[in-house]
Amino acid sequence: MSTTAVSARPSSQPQQETAYRILFIIGLCHLLNDSIQSVIPAMFPILEKSMGLTFSQLGMIAFSLNIVSSIMQPVIGMATDKKPVPFALPIGLTFTLFGVLGLAFAPKYEWVVVSVLFIGLGSAVFHPEGSRVAYMAAGPRRGLAQSIYQVGGNTGQALAPVITALILVPLGQVGAAWFTVVAAIAVGLLIYIAFWYTGRLQLELSTLSKKNQSAANSNKKISKAVWGALVLILFLIFARSWYISGMTNFYAFYAIEKYSFSIGQSQLFLFAFLVSGALGTFFGGPLADRFGKKTVIFLSMILTVPLSILIPFVPSAVAFILLILGGFVLMSSFSVTVVYAQELIPGKIGTMAGLTVGLAFGMGAIGSIVLGYIADTFGLTSMIIFTGFLPVLGILTLLLPSDKIVSEWNS
Structure with missing residues (x-):
């Protein structure tokens, strides 16, 4: 019988303590x-200066990275839900190294x-399997575990702005060749994770009755x-x-144009946005464990709206x-949406991680092309203004079923 369901269905697993050591290692690898x-x-x-690339070509580079990850994740x-492959993790990072x-x-x-494209393929392997490791190591604290990972x-x-200022500018x-060392370190850590992952699968396979229960649950028909x-x-x-995508790929150019910043100054602004987003990601999971996932998702989108709309119209x-x-508030829902989807369709941990994180890459990829076109055609300012209104769509969160209803569906 397949090992899939054993690793994927949380209720079928023996109750485990939260494996913080594994969570911190997989978070470091992430x-x-x-x-x-x-x-x-x-x-x-x-690249824009050295190769004379247009915004559309830069958008195509981002598209090439993200669309491979979006499709493959x-x-x-799905493949590893059917048959987990622990050593896929270090193999994927080897593609990234090349x-x-x-x-x-x-x-x-x-x-x-x-x-x-090679980097995107490595990422496509890492993300669903890394999310599965976080889920397996979570114990009762799924929101916190996913936050540590994400x-x-x-x-x-x-780190992108720091990388630019300290390594790429000089x-x-x-x-970029220095990052082969980073990739090699990640491969080594993931070999360790792969051995733990293998051991956990063997532990779970030792309880045959729970394995059979999990297989039945994972094959349950999904309702409309x-x-x-x-x-x-x-x-x-x-x-x-x-x-x-709009902020990460193009805000540095906007800051240079609007505020007459140097590359280094513009990267500092982007760094602040991304670091605050990382902090928001960490706090979002524990908040969701306490107040509910739907609540956190809704507030993260709606509270971002006035901030994102104002950004193009204010002094530096x-x-x-x-x-x-804005980065803190918006990204507080990042790990929460992954856990929400995994609990929505239990038994498909890798598939849901691949869809939610992979879709984020894919939508960012399409966004890079569209926003690059808008910037080339209508100007950077118009593009930044347009992106500022996107969080308004968070009002649709009200249509999501509550955490209680999701729990009842799977009981």
């Missing part, structure tokens, strides 16, 4: 993985695109109400991802404060 990914948007100002999640090496020495635009990734993304494109809630949560991720000092507040 930081290393996403810091590597952050090299790509961090290099945009450098749910596929890998992608970073190619990026550092790419002679032209086309080679940059090929290199980021905050690692968001912290890695927040060293240029070839500076559950499908509707899943589509809605994915749409909310779409709105959040487009906003994050005020914009800096609004970026910090």
Whole structure:
């Protein structure tokens, strides 16, 4: 019988203590993985100058990175729900290592695109399996566990401005080669995680009756109400991802144009936005454990609206404060949407992680193309103003079933 259901269905597993050591290691690996990914948007100002790229071409590079991850994450999640593959984690990061090496020495635009495809593939393997490890190590604290895992990734993304200022500005494109060392460290840590993952699967397989119960539950037919809630949560991720994509990929250019900033100054603003987002990610999970996932998702979107709308119309000092507040509030729902989807369709932990996190990459990818086109056609200011209204779509959170109803569906 498949090992899938054993690893995927939480209620079928023996009650375990929260494995904080594993959570912190997988969170660190997430930081290393996403810091590597952050090299790509961090290099945009450098690539724009050295290769003479347009905003649309930069958007295509971001699209190439994210769309591979978006397509492959749910596929890998579904495959590993059927048969978990613990050592897929270090193998995936090895693909990333080769992608970073190619990026550092790419002679032209086309080679940059090929290199980021490798990085995207490595990310596609890492994210659903990393989320599964966090779920398996969570014990009774699922929100906190997912927050520890996700905050690692968001912290890695927040390092992009620092990477630009300290490594890429002085060293240029070839500076990306330093991140092969980062990838190698992540591979080593993930080998350790893979052995723990294997041991946990063997422990769970030792209880045959629970395995059979889990298999039955994981094959239960999904109702129309559950499908509707899943589509809605994915749409909310779409709105959040487009906003994050616009800010991450293009706000540095906007700050340079509007405030006459240097590259380093613009990266400081972006760094503040991303670091506050990482903090919001961490606190969102525990808040959801206490006040409910739907409540946190709703407030994170709606409270962001006045902040995001004001950002293009205020002086730089005020914009800096609004970026910090907006990043914290909006990203507080990042890990919560993952857990909400995993509890919505239990037994499909990898699939739901692949859809929610993968969709975030995919929607960010499409957003990069569309927003790049808007910036080229209508100007950066118009594009930033447009993105500021996207969190308004968070009002649709009111249509989501409550945490209590989701629990009743799965009882």
